[in-house]
Every structure is written in C-alpha cells, then in structure tokens.
Amino acid sequence: MDKSDTRQRIIEAARRIFLQxxxxxTRMQEIADAAGINKAMLHYYFRSxxxxxxxxxxxxxxxxxxxVEKALAGDLPIREKLLAFVRAYISQIREHPFVPLFVIHELxxxxxxxxxxxxxxxxxxxxxxxxxxxxxxxxxxxxxPDYPPQHxxxxxxxxxxxxxxxxxxxxxxxxxxxxxxxxxxEERTAQVARFLDQALRIA
Amino acid sequence: MDKSDTRQRIIEAARRIFLQxxxxxTRMQEIADAAGINKAMLHYYFRSxxxxxxxxxxxxxxxxxxxVEKALAGDLPIREKLLAFVRAYISQIREHPFVPLFVIHELxxxxxxxxxxxxxxxxxxxxxxxxxxxxxxxxxxxxxPDYPPQHxxxxxxxxxxxxxxxxxxxxxxxxxxxxxxxxxxEERTAQVARFLDQALRIA
DNA sequence: ATTTGGTTTAACCATTTGGTTAATTACGGT
DNA sequence: ACCGTAATTAACCAAATGGTTAAACCAAAT
Numbered sequence: 410m411d412k413s414d415t416r417q418r419i420i421e422a423a424r425r426i427f428l429q430x431x432x433x434x435t436r437m438q439e440i441a442d443a444a445g446i447n448k449a450m451l452h453y454y455f456r457s458x459x460x461x462x463x464x465x466x467x468x469x470x471x472x473x474x475x476x477v478e479k480a481l482a483g484d485l486p487i488r489e490k491l492l493a494f495v496r497a498y499i500s501q502i503r504e505h506p507f508v509p510l511f512v513i514h515e516l517x518x519x520x521x522x523x524x525x526x527x528x529x530x531x532x533x534x535x536x537x538x539x540x541x542x543x544x545x546x547x548x549x550x551x552x553x554p555d556y557p558p559q560h561x562x563x564x565x566x567x568x569x570x571x572x573x574x575x576x577x578x579x580x581x582x583x584x585x586x587x588x589x590x591x592x593x594x595e596e597r598t599a600q601v602a603r604f605l606d607q608a609l610r611i612a
Numbered sequence: 613m614d615k616s617d618t619r620q621r622i623i624e625a626a627r628r629i630f631l632q633x634x635x636x637x638t639r640m641q642e643i644a645d646a647a648g649i650n651k652a653m654l655h656y657y658f659r660s661x662x663x664x665x666x667x668x669x670x671x672x673x674x675x676x677x678x679x680v681e682k683a684l685a686g687d688l689p690i691r692e693k694l695l696a697f698v699r700a701y702i703s704q705i706r707e708h709p710f711v712p713l714f715v716i717h718e719l720x721x722x723x724x725x726x727x728x729x730x731x732x733x734x735x736x737x738x739x740x741x742x743x744x745x746x747x748x749x750x751x752x753x754x755x756x757p758d759y760p761p762q763h764x765x766x767x768x769x770x771x772x773x774x775x776x777x778x779x780x781x782x783x784x785x786x787x788x789x790x791x792x793x794x795x796x797x798e799e800r801t802a803q804v805a806r807f808l809d810q811a812l813r814i815a
Numbered sequence: 816a817t818t819t820g821g822t823t824t825a826a827c828c829a830t831t832t833g834g835t836t837a838a839t840t841a842c843g844g845t
Numbered sequence: 846a847c848c849g850t851a852a853t854t855a856a857c858c859a860a861a862t863g864g865t866t867a868a869a870c871c872a873a874a875t
Contacts, residue, residue, distance in 0.1 A: 434636035571770030
C-alpha cells in the first residue's frame with residue numbers, strides 16, 4: 410500500500426462517520442473498522458480523536474464556506490449576483506449535503522473554540538461586509554426593496570441551506586419518500602431563485 | 613420535598629442538557645449533578661438513559677409541532693394565514709430556541725425510529741395537506757404566485773426556523789455579538805413577514 | 816413505638832472507550 | 846543479504862460510563 414493511502418482512508422472513513430454521527434456519537438473503533446485498519450493506526454497518524462476531528466471539521470468548513478466567495482466576487486448587478494450565489498451555493502451544498510448540519514451542530518456546543526478566527530479564514534466576513542455595502546447602495550438607487558441587509562442575507566442562506574439541514578423533518582411533514590425528496594431538490598434551485606427574484610422586485 | 617419534585621427536577625435538568633449536547637454528548641452523571649441528586653435516582657424514576665431521552669425528545673417535538681396547527685386552523689385568506697403562521701411560529705420558537713436543532717440532529721441519526729407515526733401525531737400532516745390544497749386554490753384564483761406549494765411551505769419554514777438553528781454560524785459570519793443577535797431576532801418576525809409578503813405579490 | 820412503603824444514597828459492577836506499548840512486518844537503500 | 850526506518854498489529858490499560866444493589870432514610874399509618 411502507498412504511504413499516504415492508509416492516512417487517506419482514515420480521513421475518508423472519519424469524515425463519513427463524523428459527519429453522520431458527530432464528534433460525541435463517533436467511536437474510534439468504528440472509524441478503524443470503516444477504514445479497514447487497526448485502531449492503533451488512528452493514533453499513529455493522528456494523535457487523538459480530537460485532532461482527527463478537528464481536521465475533518467476544518468475540511469468540512471472549507472467545503473461550505475470559501476465557495477461563498479467566488480459567486481460574490483464578480484461585479485454583476487446586485488440582483489443577478491444574489492441569484493448567481495443561490496445557484497452556486499445550492500449546487501455546492503448538494504455535493505456535501507451533510508456538512509451544514511454537521512458544522513452547525515458541532516459549532517453549537519463549542520462556541521467559537523476552534524472556529525475560524527477572523528484572521529485565519531477572515532475572507533468570508535470581509536466579502537460579506539462588502540456585499541452588505543453593495544446591497545445598501547443598490548437599495549439607495551432603488552434597485553431592490555430596502556430589507557435590512559443582514560436579514561436579506563440570512564433569508565438567502567436559509568432558503569438555500571434549510572432543506573439539507575431539515576431533510577428528515579421535511580420528508581416526514583410533507584410525506585415524501587427519498588425519491589420524492591430527490592425530485593424536490595432538483596427543482597429547488599429554480600424555485601428558490603424565483604422566490605427570491607420575486608421578493609426582490611421593487612414594490 | 614414533594615413526591616414529584618425530584619422527578620420534575622430530573623426532567624428539567626435532562627431537558628436542558630439533552631437539548632444542548634444531544635443524546636450522545638450527554639452523561640447521566642451530568643444530569644444528576646444538574647438536578648442536584650444521586651445518579652441512581654435517574655434510573656429509579658426512568659429506567660434508562662434511552663427512556664429519559666425519549667421523554668425529553670417527545671416533549672420537545674410537541675413544543676415545536678402541534679402549535680403549527682392553531683395558526684393554520686382558521687379560515688383567513690391564504691396570504692393572511694401564512695403571515696399569521698410566520699408570526700405565531702417564530703414567537704413559538706423564540707421560547708424554545710434550542711429545540712429545532714436538537715430535534716433535527718437527533719432525527720438525522722435515528723431515521724424514523726421513534727418519530728411521530730402518522731397516526732399518533734398525524735394531525736400536522738393532515739393539516740398540511742389541507743394547507744397545500746388551500747394554496748393551490750388561491751393560486752388558481754390568482755391570489756398568489758404559483759410556487760409549488762411544497763417549496764412555498766419549505767421557504768416559510770426555512771425563513772422562520774433557520775436563524776435559530778444556525779445562530780453560531782450567523783453570528784460568526786455577520787460579526788454579531790449576543791446583543792446584536794438578540795436585536796436581530798426582535799426584528800426578525802417583521803422582516804420575514806415583509807419578505808414573504810413581497811414574494812407573495814402577484815407579478 | 817413499630818411497621819410499611821416509597822425515596823435516596825454510597826458503593827459497586829461490567830462494558831465501553833480513548834489511548835498506549837511492545838513486538839512484528841514490510842521495504843527501500845546499501 | 847542486511848540494516849534501519851516506517852507501518853501495522855495484538856494485547857493491554859486506565860478512565861469513563863450506563864446501570865445495579867443493598868442498605869439507610871423518612872414520613873405516614875397502625
């Protein structure tokens with residue numbers, strides 16, 4: 410076996426299980442089994458459960474955060490920019506459907522402990538600050554309604570992320586089987602875009 | 613001490629800790645400490661951790677689900693009804709801010725195991741089916757845009773619930789301290805209502 | 816005062832769990 | 846072939862954890 414092969418398999422197994430069961434719900438033995446290796450290897454490559462978890466968590470955050478930036482970078486008119494973001498972001502999350510709930514859940518216990526310090530991955534925050542300004546300017550020019558930018562932003566995030574976080578709840582409430590929910594997700598991008606577009610019309 | 617006093621204190625302590633740390637992250641000892649009693653009392657009143665958890669979980673579900681019904685029961689015009697729901701629901705969640713994330717997280721591991729079978733608490737599902745019909749009819753009369761009802765409903769839920777689920781993420785991204793977030797929540801009802809109202813305007 | 820019933824506690828138990836160790840194996844360079 | 850280093854494993858360990866037990870406590874009924 411390649412040198413890094415084992416290491417990589419551990420990471421992948423750990424990722425799968427941590428994402429599904431969270432830090433507290435995950436057993437090192439289970440990761441080892443899933444990776445098809447001895448439990449001691451986990452500690453050989455990563456000192457502790459905590460360290461392995463931090464690595465997985467950090468990668469998960471990367472998958473769901475920095476991508477925010479790209480869609481917000483260009484200088485499209487605000488309305489198009491927001492719609493472009495929705496499309497890019499939903500597509501991004503669809504590739505990592507379990508990440509948002511995982512990150513949020515872990516984040517909710519460990520207040521800010523090992524979370525992105527504004528310096529380290531401060532890009533999103535600054536990018537958002539800039540976006541808030543753009544929104545305000547667009548509103549001053551009367552291009553979109555004057556929702557408080559923070560609320561508008563949370564609305565957009567909510568519409569995009571919520572179905573992935575609340576999947577079991579939604580399926581239960583709306584009586585969708587897995588197939589139906591997949592269809593629902595396929596329509597989702599277009600429907601969120603339409604809903605948002607309508608909400609952004611000037612009165 | 614009253615007879616049921618201890619029992620009640622256990623439930624309250626268990627609720628607090630389960631809600632915060634989830635089933636897997638909670639230690640029986642911690643519940644006992646929080647309730648100021650001996651660990652054995654937990655097993656005296658509730659057979660096992662699982663049983664205590666189920667009780668807490670069931671109560672949590674009740675706090676966040678059946679209330680849905682009331683706001684949807686009357687026969688207001690669809691637009692007013694949806695807005696009324698948003699107000700009622702956000703207010704309801706504000707009183708139990710940790711419940712949604714807790715329920716969703718626990719639900720995501722235990723697919724449907726001990727979740728509401730359609731018969732037991734089937735009221736929400738039927739109520740929703742009825743609402744879907746009302747929406748369709750209103751759309752046929754041209755009162756609101758023809759968003760697929762399921763998407764419209766998920767949108768409403770998302771706008772209402774998401775800030776409570778994603779609080780740490782939002783605070784981090786938008787650089788809000790606790791005070792700022794409280795203010796944000798106070799504005800939230802009105803802002804969601806306005807956003808939704810705008811999205812429901814006929815083109 | 817004694818009994819009786821539920822309540823409470825300290826001590827205990829078996830299993831699980833994260834982590835370690837010492838020995839074994841695989842292998843590239845000489 | 847041999848050496849040295851990294852990779853891998855089985856066995857082990859101490860602490861934590863859910864759960865049990867037997868004895869003590871306490872209040873009301875007799």
